[in-house]
Amino acid sequence: MHQDYRLLPLDDLELLEKQTLRMIVQALQQYSGEAKRIFDNAPPKGTEVIVLAEDLTQYALEVAEIYPIDRRFAGFIDYKRSRWFPTSAGLIPQVLLADAKASKENNRDTLQASQLPMDADFNVTVDGVTTAHHLDAGVPQHMEIPSAGGVLHAVTTSIFVHMYYRDVSKIQEPYRDLKDIYVLAVPHGRLKDKYNPNASTGFWGKGKHSDARQEDPRIRVYFDRLRQACPWRLQQLTYAGSTDGFTQAIWRDVDASGFETNEPFLYLPRPIQGEA
Amino acid sequence: MHQDYRLLPLDDLELLEKQTLRMIVQALQQYSGEAKRIFDNAPPKGTEVIVLAEDLTQYALEVAEIYPIDRRFAGFIDYKRSRWFPTSAGLIPQVLLADAKASKENNRDTLQASQLPMDADFNVTVDGVTTAHHLDAGVPQHMEIPSAGGVLHAVTTSIFVHMYYRDVSKIQEPYRDLKDIYVLAVPHGRLKDKYNPNASTGFWGKGKHSDARQEDPRIRVYFDRLRQACPWRLQQLTYAGSTDGFTQAIWRDVDASGFETNEPFLYLPRPIQGEA
DNA sequence: ATGTGGCCAGCGAGGCCAATT
DNA sequence: AATTGGCCTCGCTGGCCACAT
Structure with missing residues (x-):
């Protein structure tokens, strides 16, 4: 049984991320x-969707925590927890980093460099000319935690919770949908060779910063490419077709042949409070 | 025993706020x-002191929570919890609203209108001319929580955690002090008559918004005036003179004669982790 | 020197549009 | 019409400075 993610076979590292995501989806x-x-x-009040996404992500995830490690980090990540994560390959110290996004787009997410878990190579096409770009990971592969008997290397796992919405009304409920x-x-930085071996392969693309204004990349x-x-x-939890106010409980996976599957799953709905 | 803060004598409402603050100071x-x-x-990275103050306030307070009420609110308040608060006058439903501030000043705090718990009257002097100003409370006196047998009115309590610091270095630890x-x-909105009966009496002052740019007031x-x-x-927890890295454990209070007192208190230090 | 007033800076986080394909 | 590039908006938080006392 491993305790250090650096010794895990890459397949096991992927499984750790999969288990993490499965729990978050639940x-x-x-x-x-x-x-x-x-x-x-x-009620609308400026940039409220940002803080709504952050608060709701916290409320959703905090009740699903596991065996905490008594170590805290401060910074720009919305939700972060250190914990012992149980896997078949061992009990792995992990730092979960979850960032909340609110967006009217549903095809991509923008990451700050500090949210990038792997060195990224990608192509950018402007005026028919394609050039290779690169951005170094800003998320460390692990956080070091002093412990009895040595230093624990807590693997970082990067999750993004993307609230896709549109505006509905400025004067009455519901204000949004x-x-x-x-x-x-x-994927973790160690998985770069699998997911992004070169600029032509991967799911990365030009960020939304302005080069002209010399903004941070x-x-x-x-x-679609990540999928x-x-x-x-x-994963996509959709309210489309919902009659009870909850999203459709479907987990996306792959079968033994590598085909994509959709597996319904059971869940215990937390009551919708506050209905007047 | 009361369950509704609106029936509490004002002295008991003050005691509720005092007990709340005492626990937060601890x-x-x-x-x-x-x-x-x-x-x-x-490490410096733009506006990091803001998020540091927020995270540290959360880490400090979340381990000192009490009997939670299963009700959540989303919004711009940094730390907010619904709970049952035990007082000698009764078990009072409360919504704690704590906001974190980082500042290089140590004599005042700026509140958004949405952080203002009472209607405020105050004087503003410009060019020798004093005029009375007014700003309506933006924090409701209570939040309504549907419950068995009726609607609970959870009293709001407004706390500000003000991290007073200065910059030290841009290139090496420590970056700040x-x-x-x-x-x-x-004070809660019900206490306006006591603390701010008119524009000449109180601890309020002109905000730091720009009228010229029509910013929200x-x-x-x-x-000093609040004190x-x-x-x-x-309350002031100071690192001045500290040899162990913790603040001085002193609670400011008043004696029976109304004189200010300083009471040392005992505490269980949470270990300082992460020293390499 | 301090105590107030108040303008502005900086920076997040996305909206939104334009140029391609 | 859908995809990708990228400029700019908007608002949140305080730094910081200028008077006034």
């Missing part, structure tokens, strides 16, 4: 009812 | 060691 599904009520009905919650597991994750590379890394 | 004291290590050593943690309990709390009005509502 937590979001169970909270999706209240999440939509709050998101849709919070939360349509889907996308959940992305962006950002980078984008494209949903093609690994279906379960792009 | 929590911050116990966490002050790690808080300073993290605050001082986090966290000097004091001020903790303010701003803000308002300031002046520490004069009610000494325990302005």
Whole structure:
């Protein structure tokens, strides 16, 4: 049984990320009812969707935590927890990094360099000319935690919770319509060779920063390409067709032949509170 | 035994706020060691002190929570919890609203209108001319929570955690020096008559918004006047003279004669983790 | 020197549009 | 019409400075 993620076979590292995401999807599904009520009905007040996405992500995930490691980090990541993660390969110290996004787009996410878990290579085409670009990872592969008997290397796992919505009204409830919650597991830095061996292969794209204004570089994750590379890394909880206020409980995976599957799953809905 | 804060005598409402603050001061004291290590050593990256103050406030307070009420609100308040608060007058449903501030000033705090718990009247002097100003409270006196047998009215309690610091270095640790943690309990709206009967009496002052640019009005709390009005509502945890990395454990109160007192208190230091 | 007033800076986080394909 | 590139908006938080006392 391993305790150090650096000794894990890459397949086991992927499984750790998959298990992490599966748990987060369960937590979001169970909270999706209240999440939509709050998101849709919070009064407009400037940049409220940002803080709504952050708060709702926290409320969804905090009740699904596991064996905590008593170590905290401060910084720009919305939700971060150190914990012992149980896997078949061993009990792995992990730092979960989850970032909440609110967006009217549903095909990509923009990451700050500090949210990038792997060195990224990608092509950018402007005026028919394609050039290779590169951005170094800003997320360390692990955090070091002093411990009895040595230093623990807690593997970082990067999750993005993407609230896809549109505006509905400026004067009355509902002000917004939360349509889907996308959940992305962006591969750990050790998995670069598999997911992004070169600029032509991968799910990265030019960020939304302005070069002209010399803004800090950002980078984008494209949903469709992430899904093609690994279906379960792009989950979609949709409210479409919902009659009970909750999202559809479906987990995206692959079967033994490598085909994409959709597996319904059971869940315990957290009650939708606050209905007057 | 009351369950509705609206029926509490004002003195009991003050005691509820005092008990709330006392617990928060204890929590911050116990966490002050790690808080300073993290605050001082986090690498500069733009507006990092804001998020540091927020994260540290959360880490300090979340371990000191009490009997939670299963109700969540989303919004711009940094730390918010619904809970049952035990007082001698009854078990009172409460929504704690704590906002974190980072500042190089140590004599006042700026509040958004949405952080203002009472209607405020105050004088503004410009060019020798004094005029009365007014700003309506943006914090509701309570939040309504549907419950078995009726609607609970959870009293809001507004706390501000003010990290007073200065910059030290741009290139090496420590980057900052966290000097004091001020903790303010701003009186509930029902206490306006006592604390702010008119524009000439109170601790409010002109906010730091720009009228010229038509920014949303803000308002300031002046520490000295809050302390004069009610000494325990302005607490100061200072690192000055500290040899162990923790703040001085002193609670400010008043004796029976109304004189200000300083009471040392015992605490269980949370270990300062992460020292390499 | 301090205590107030208040303009502005910087920077997140996305909206949104334009140029391609 | 859908995809990708990227400029700019908007608002949140305080730094910081200028008077006034």
